[in-house]
Amino acid sequence: MQLNRDELLKAYRLMRGIRVFEERVHDEFEAGRIPGFVHLYAGQEASAVGVCMHLGDDDYIGSTHRGHGHCIAKGCDIEGMMLELFAKQGGLCDGKGGSMHIADFDKGMMGANSIVGAAVPLALGAALAAKTLKRGTVAVPFCGDGGSNQGGVLESLNLASVWKLPVVFAFENNGYAETTAASWAVAGGDIVNRAAAFGMPGVQVDGFDFFAVHAAAGAAIARAREGGGPTLLEIKLGRFYGHHEGDSQTYRAAGEADRLRAEHDCLTLFRRRVVEAALLDADDLDAADRAVAEEVEAAVAVARAAAPPDAAALSTNVYVSY
Amino acid sequence: MQLNRDELLKAYRLMRGIRVFEERVHDEFEAGRIPGFVHLYAGQEASAVGVCMHLGDDDYIGSTHRGHGHCIAKGCDIEGMMLELFAKQGGLCDGKGGSMHIADFDKGMMGANSIVGAAVPLALGAALAAKTLKRGTVAVPFCGDGGSNQGGVLESLNLASVWKLPVVFAFENNGYAETTAASWAVAGGDIVNRAAAFGMPGVQVDGFDFFAVHAAAGAAIARAREGGGPTLLEIKLGRFYGHHEGDSQTYRAAGEADRLRAEHDCLTLFRRRVVEAALLDADDLDAADRAVAEEVEAAVAVARAAAPPDAAALSTNVYVSY
Amino acid sequence: MARIITMRNALSEAFRQVMEEDPTVIMMGEDIAGGQGAPGEADAWGGDLGITKGLLGRFGPDRVLDTPISETAYIGAAVGAATAGLRPIAELMFVDFMGVCFDPLLNQAAKFRYMFGGKTRTPLVVRTQYGAGVGAGAQHSQSLYSLFAHIPGLKCVIPSTAYDAKGLMIASVRDDDPVVFFEHKAMYDTVRDDVPERAYAVPLGEANVVTEGDDVTIVAVGRMVHFAHEAVRKCAAEGIGCELIDPRTISPLDEDTILESVERTGRLVVVDEGYPRCGFAADIAALAAEKCFHALKAPILKVTPPHTPIPFAPNLEELWLPSPARIAEAVRRVME
């Protein structure tokens, strides 16, 4: 799957967009302008983008509590997202969802989900709809290493095989579930070892490497689209920040996060690769950096200035009729 | 693990006891003397007995809706069981449990369970108690092929590995969950294939062959007792009756149950083997048959004649204090 | 001309008709057809009580899906499918099994519309058996509808007649919100009444006034409507006129019909097969104690089981269930 210039630029722009978004959210949260709980995706960008580059608006993804990256990769509006995190009118969920429940069904983004693993069966449903209505679309549930031990997720692996659904399970193994090491909590070694147990192929990829993710996801998604059934993808990566904002991270080795940033930054690796191979110029990338920074900055400005939801919104949309 | 004469006779007596018990229950149920739902274990005797021969009263088992065989193999009193199925005073649960919830904690039998898979985590708890209190005992949850797709069961496989619990998972694969073939519902081929995915050894045995079950269970239980951690045992067998009493069984192949009885009766196979090898005489076995028949018959007579629970029992034992 | 059919047949007919009228309606559940992968008959069971028998043959395996015993996965999938263009009817064989799959309803389906700012719809029906009276024991006999009615965003339907079962099922499937539909396991074949052949909807949120009367208001749902009706007849013979109200859907609740009646009678008895604490009976009693207090002439009585699990022994189970005699007794007490 050779990517052309535009596609490469798009991938970079999305990854960079996630990074800048998350770093701004980190600051805004610290400044006390974002309420609630926030889990940052920074460091994992190659996963969301490497997968979602293969998806259209009609394909669905399920997400996690760490969902901003999935949103941006799936095409959600940055300003709408920022407004939502700030709990403001005009946010993607009109301020009633927040970081942990941000969604955009028009973009096939079925929602961040603050119940670990819960989005996996939901995405199965989207795949079932695709299959029943012969849409030719697919669904990709994202799930963490911690989520891989949740019963509903394990059931879903089985059900997807039994029903031969067009699904790709994207397990993002960032090594930790909160403070708990995946190596301790995921028995049987790697998550990918669970694929065969539920009758599907399993592929493990380096999640810092956009190209590796993109290739593996592409093959699995194509297979699903063609009716070949589910695949389990284990994407090994790391998060730059703590579990949530405010996490002291003492469970990490000294300097671990710094090392990740220094040696395993998917953006640096991407830039080096495309520049060395002369696929893109450094100038193009710099321009993308500037554009992204402006977009995020503008979104923050809008979000800060916007009004909170009207009091009337308290009692609307409980049901379709009110 | 060579069995001596007494042990062989005990094994036969227990298996025969289960068979006769179940066939009498079948008749009594048809005659309308047993209320509620009843799931018969006939045909699967070599599994319960092959496993439980290795367990003492201090070891625990978890059971299923198809629990009579597990009870008898674990040493529950036949009369107390029959009284319970008849919903009478003096039943193992004083008539408040019934076939689907029959239990005897003094015998380490943690209860039949009418929630598929629910006993598996419970048994993990018994194993945890054994480990924490350094008892040297083990726990064996029984679970069906259908139950192997339940989230809590899959979680339990993982948790048992992570906590290195003295557990042996005894999956009784009788080919069906109600009407649904295991070959359809259990993705990934056999249940035993799930063992590695959760970091434990897996062993598949012919569940019609008492000696095969006994050997495999013995090794796994010894390993668990010595602190070696969990094992997954898949015991392949078949049930002689329908899913529950009243099942039309049209999902089966013509003559399937008859073939099971003719060719795969664990009792016949056991008798042939021990007689041919001159380990036991046919006379001993015949005597055991008679003794068992009398015991079950007597239990039926007691159960028919016994009184139902007192009205006062309606409101007792909700809590320890009332 | 009357067409007297069972609740079983009324429901089967509803399924056939909604699936015919809308190709996005699908069904899923354990053994709802039966025999998947097995050597014998396909559609071997049609659900554990045969209620969905025949649908597989009519609508094919793409629309009638058997499932492994994985309630979280398939009910979660039903919720997801509902947001993605289908109208799933998912069967939870017994409501007692909600313990293994509550999340897709509690935290997902119920909250989507609100939490996503009104930007999605979740047209889903989860149908399930409930109720005691058949010796099924503590884990297969519960009436847990109050747990669902507690959750904003879910609708909760409990029919008492074959007519309502059909009309409410059709309305539930056509509804754009998640509905939990309760079918009493002892009513499928014992309840029979006049059911039109055409597809019709009984609107969700409208109570049915089963009998009119000016002395006492009785509120009951599901099987308890029949028990209460028996009590009403007894009391009528004693000269007490009871207005028996069947809300039919306990969420949304037709408060007006109940309150208007209590305003008139001044006396209220609530009958419920669910556990008494924090349940439907208390809910209705509290409603009246707040909203028509000044009309009340007597204590509001609840007729419910004791706050205990459900005993297996049939003699105890019968004592456990509210009975027509206990309901009549409550009516007499509020008339004192």
Add this chain to the structure above:
Amino acid sequence: MARIITMRNALSEAFRQVMEEDPTVIMMGEDIAGGQGAPGEADAWGGDLGITKGLLGRFGPDRVLDTPISETAYIGAAVGAATAGLRPIAELMFVDFMGVCFDPLLNQAAKFRYMFGGKTRTPLVVRTQYGAGVGAGAQHSQSLYSLFAHIPGLKCVIPSTAYDAKGLMIASVRDDDPVVFFEHKAMYDTVRDDVPERAYAVPLGEANVVTEGDDVTIVAVGRMVHFAHEAVRKCAAEGIGCELIDPRTISPLDEDTILESVERTGRLVVVDEGYPRCGFAADIAALAAEKCFHALKAPILKVTPPHTPIPFAPNLEELWLPSPARIAEAVRRVME
């Protein structure tokens, strides 16, 4: 001499003391120590809010067990362990997560003793965070205690003070029945009061009369006790005497204390942070409407959130929560 400590510290102390007094007490939950298998600090978190910090070091990994994210497996294991000689304290990080693990409580722990004819005990505590007010959104802010109180066989404890938190926790661990213990996430550090150093038990099923008064009875639990107390002070200034009752355990319920008070005041306001339908507020209202109807002088008012999910936006969340002002308003209304 007073020893004023936070609810956080009161709970930590309770855990230490019950684990010291009884070697069969163990704890389990996700990251209750933290750092399992990780290269950094063990006991890295001590639970997501640090409440269990330090226990690992004191009692070791055999008694303080971290778990994978597998609530059904570990809470089910806690239930099983309780029948087999341990007294587990299992943490469910947020009560909202009950959706993934209700069965071990609903159908197992709650029913064992009854269903097995009194032949087993299940001494188990499941402790869990509940409540709104910190912007945690629809899936992390619920007060679902009514769902547990509905189930016979479970006990349900909701402390409002540091003193009660410690004493009720000790009582719960020593109790031989399954207890679900609710800790409001916004109270750990804001609630501080006088807590003795020794291990003491506050008996389950005994209400606390927070303030005495003859005009209006107010019933509230958890954080709402504090909101109600504020309202009581306001009303006192207006000459209305409120008797504020904190049941502390909503199952079993101290009916007598509530009924005696309402007999005297004739007026009842119930305050509840849970959803209004089929919930605790309705339960208490129904109790009074049945058992002390003749003493009632005014409608029974419930002060609860609206029947909607919990909105994320702080301004909406504040409107969603019952407020001292709304409680005072209800008191004034029943005095009219």
